[in-house]
Amino acid sequence: MAAARILLTQRWPEAVEAALWRDYDTTILEHTLSVPEWRAALQEYDAICPCVTDRFVAELGETGPVKTRLLANYGVGYNHINLDAARQLGLTVTNTPGVLTDATADLAMTLLLMVARRAGEGERQLRAGQWRGWYPTHLMGAQVSGATLGIIGLGRIGLAMAHKAHYGFGMSILYHNRRELNDSAVARMGARFCANVDDLLQAADFVAIHTPGGQDTRHLFDARRFAAMRPHAYLINTSRGDVVDENALIAALDAGQIAGAALDVYEQEPRVPAALLERENVVLLPHLGSATLSTRTAMGMKVKANLDAFFSGQPVPDRVL
Numbered sequence: 001m002a003a004a005r006i007l008l009t010q011r012w013p014e015a016v017e018a019a020l021w022r023d024y025d026t027t028i029l030e031h032t033l034s035v036p037e038w039r040a041a042l043q044e045y046d047a048i049c050p051c052v053t054d055r056f057v058a059e060l061g062e063t064g065p066v067k068t069r070l071l072a073n074y075g076v077g078y079n080h081i082n083l084d085a086a087r088q089l090g091l092t093v094t095n096t097p098g099v100l101t102d103a104t105a106d107l108a109m110t111l112l113l114m115v116a117r118r119a120g121e122g123e124r125q126l127r128a129g130q131w132r133g134w135y136p137t138h139l140m141g142a143q144v145s146g147a148t149l150g151i152i153g154l155g156r157i158g159l160a161m162a163h164k165a166h167y168g169f170g171m172s173i174l175y176h177n178r179r180e181l182n183d184s185a186v187a188r189m190g191a192r193f194c195a196n197v198d199d200l201l202q203a204a205d206f207v208a209i210h211t212p213g214g215q216d217t218r219h220l221f222d223a224r225r226f227a228a229m230r231p232h233a234y235l236i237n238t239s240r241g242d243v244v245d246e247n248a249l250i251a252a253l254d255a256g257q258i259a260g261a262a263l264d265v266y267e268q269e270p271r272v273p274a275a276l277l278e279r280e281n282v283v284l285l286p287h288l289g290s291a292t293l294s295t296r297t298a299m300g301m302k303v304k305a306n307l308d309a310f311f312s313g314q315p316v317p318d319r320v321l
């Protein structure tokens with residue numbers, strides 16, 4: 001039987017590409033799919049393997065009969081895929097949960113430490129030749145050890161961050177979820193549930209967002225939420241950019257309603273508002289949450305496991321639709 005034709009929109013780690021070349025008729029595009037390219041690809045490939053940048057928009061649902069049967073997403077978040085449109089075309093959709101938990105939680109801790117300890121600011125100063133030596137008031141930051149971390153969304157990644165923050169840095173943990181978790185790991189940490197987001201915001205020194213993206217969480221952090229945060233508190237976001245209203249964030253920073261922010265994701269990636277770029281109390285990373293070689297390889301192998309199951313008629317392990 002001829003190998004299934006699959007399309008990758010970007011280069012993937014070498015080991016994954018090699019495994020895909022071996023088992024599939026693989027094409028690698030090396031750019032983000034436009035809507036017309038999506039339409040053409042849907043007629044040509046058995047499976048399409050998009051990334052977060054390849055938006056499968058509502059209008060694609062009107063494409064009519066297509067050859068593609070599977071969208072095997074490279075990533076855990078799938079808010080860039082309009083599931084109603086995918087359903088209209090009869091597509092199966094899969095993602096890559098589980099394997100990027102620690103890498104993303106590690107990066108959330110990196111952001112937290114960087115913004116608290118003014119690491120970006122210090123490095124910029126040193127590289128610019130502006131460091132004039134040690135003095136007692138130089139770039140004083142906020143103490144991380146023993147502070148209170150509020151986590152919005154205690155799923156896999158939120159829980160991994162809570163673990164690192166609590167056991168590594170002695171932080172107290174608050175969390176907000178749709179419902180309180182009955183989980184022994186959560187109980188052992190003494191993590192306190194806040195049914196109301198504002199209760200969490202009023203008590204946290206650091207607030208980390210770990211909710212999925214999408215309509216339900218769009219602009220969850222708006223002007224009202226920033227007003228509820230403590231003036232010395234910092235916001236950390238590694239989930240999806242549109243969970244935060246960037247204009248409201250900029251206004252809150254301008255007004256001193258919060259002390260700073262550390263972001264890995266943005267509303268209009270790769271565009272980052274100038275008002276954030278020019279601020280010293282904001283740490284900005286380019287969507288690096290899962291960017292370790294082992295994690296990105298594991299994500300690719302998960303996609304392959306989904307492809308393998310699908311094309312051998314087995315249930316796909318990571319079905320979202």
Ligand code: DGY
Binds near residue numbers: 078
């Ligand atoms: C994820 O896996 O969701 C990452 O943000 C990349 O899409």
